[in-house]
Amino acid sequence: MKIGLVTDGFGGMSLEKCLDKAAELGIQCVEFGMGGWSGAPHVDIGEMLSSASSRDRLLGMLRERGLEISALNCSGNQLHPGEIGANDTKLAYDTLELARLLDVNRVVMMSGLPGGPGDANPNWITSSWPLEAMEILEWQWTQRVLPWWQKFTPAAEKNGIRICIEQHGRQIIYNTESFFRLRDAVGATVGINFDPSHLIWMGGDPVSAIRALGDCIYHAHGKDSRIEPLARVNGLLDTKHVMPVRGRYWNFVSLGHGSPVRAWLDVVRALREVGYNDVISIENEDYSLSPEEAVATSVRTLQFCISEQQKDPA
Template identity: 75%
Template sequence: MKIGLNTDGFGAFGLDECLDKVAALGLSCVEFGVGGWSSAPHLKVEALLTSASERDRLLGKLRDRALEISALNCSGNQLHPGRIGPEDTDLAYKTLELAKLLGVRRVVMMSGLPGAPGDSHPNWITSSWPLEAMEILEWQWSERVIPWWKRFASKAETDGIRLCVEQHGRQVVYNTESFFRLRDAVGPVVGVNFDPSHLIWMGGDPVSAIQALGECIYHVHGKDSRIEPASKVNGLLDPKHVIPVHSRYWNFVSLGHGSSVRAWLDIVRALRAAGYDDVISIENEDYSMAAEDAVATSAATLRFCIQQSTEEAA
């Protein structure tokens, strides 16, 4: 297994400094955010699409540091009923084109979330009540989700690119069951970008999910969640902003600061057992500590877990 970084975690640094820090940490891969919910701090899609010299320059910087691109990430809401939908759809197709030009074979993204019929904002259905909720959910899937994904998946398959859907709360695909509904409709070009942190704050078990997903796992994020004491009073649904962290019911944290290191060892073991022997890309959204410290902590945790699981498998 390899350890990488979603470079948004070092978004405060320029590209060269970011890559230097990644190499100094002994990581081997980078995952670049290219837009959508990412500010795209290190790549400019239009420039790279139109200029072979810009692409060569980027690949040269990576080669000089013995780094490779594990994936491009265009997570956004291509199903948004307003202007965001067409903008993020355009980005998604451009990301496929850029991935092909750079020789990258994975694109990470989220499923997107439509509105209800006639709505101008997305609507996340989490319950079968009130009764109209199920009508809205079925309309979302049949009229918005599946048609969009069939078109997009066909293009990705033609380009030889695997789509790695992150199961994220507030998206129409947010757990294992909803992922399989998409995959069953669209086909195996669609797999999972497995991120344990979302499942954790929704009350699931990462190891059980890995066992259920199996060969559908195409890419993995290294991110943890910590359930905070206030959740005992208020539960886990929390609309507050991610900062300040002390007032929240759960928080994204660096690896080992939410789940134990032993729990992460179990996750790595489960990934190996499922046949996944590829990159775990650290996605740092721990706002309780400096980015460099959080990434270093996550890298050290993963390095221990990978080494331990490798020795066990020998």
């Protein structure tokens, strides 16, 4: 297995310094944010699409440091009922084109979330009651979700690109069951970017999910969530901002500061059991540590787990 990095984790650094730091830490792959919910701190997609010399320069910088691109990330909400949806749809198609030009065969993104009939904003249905919720959810799937994905998936397939959907709260694809509804409709071009952190704060078990997803896992993120003591009082639904971390019911944390290291060893072993032997890309959103410390901690945790798994594959 390889250790990767979503470079947004070093968003305050220049591209050169980010890549230098990644190589220094023993990271082997990078994943660049293209826009949407990423500030795209290191790659300008417009420049990259229009300039072969810019693409060559980027690839040369990676080669000099022994790095490769594991995926391009265009996570946003292409199903938003407003202008955001149109902008993020364009970003998704542009990312497919850039991936083709860079010879990258994976694009990480989220499924998007539409509104309901007449809504100006996305509407995440999380309960079958009141009963109109079920009608809204079915309308979302039939009128917005499936039509968009049935058009987008062939564009990815044509270019040999696998779409890696990250299951995330407040997205139409947020768990294993919702993923398989989409997969069954659009085919195997669409798989999973497995990120345990979201499943954890929703109360799920990463190892069980990995076994259920099997060979549908095309890419993985190294990110964790820590359930805080206040969750015992208030549950896991938390509408407070991610900062400050104090007072929240759960927080995103670097590896080793949420689930025990043993749990991450179990994740690595489960991934290998289902045939995934590829990159785990560290996505740092730990706001209690400096980016350098948080990423370094995650790297050390993954290095240990990968090493232990290799010693005892069973």
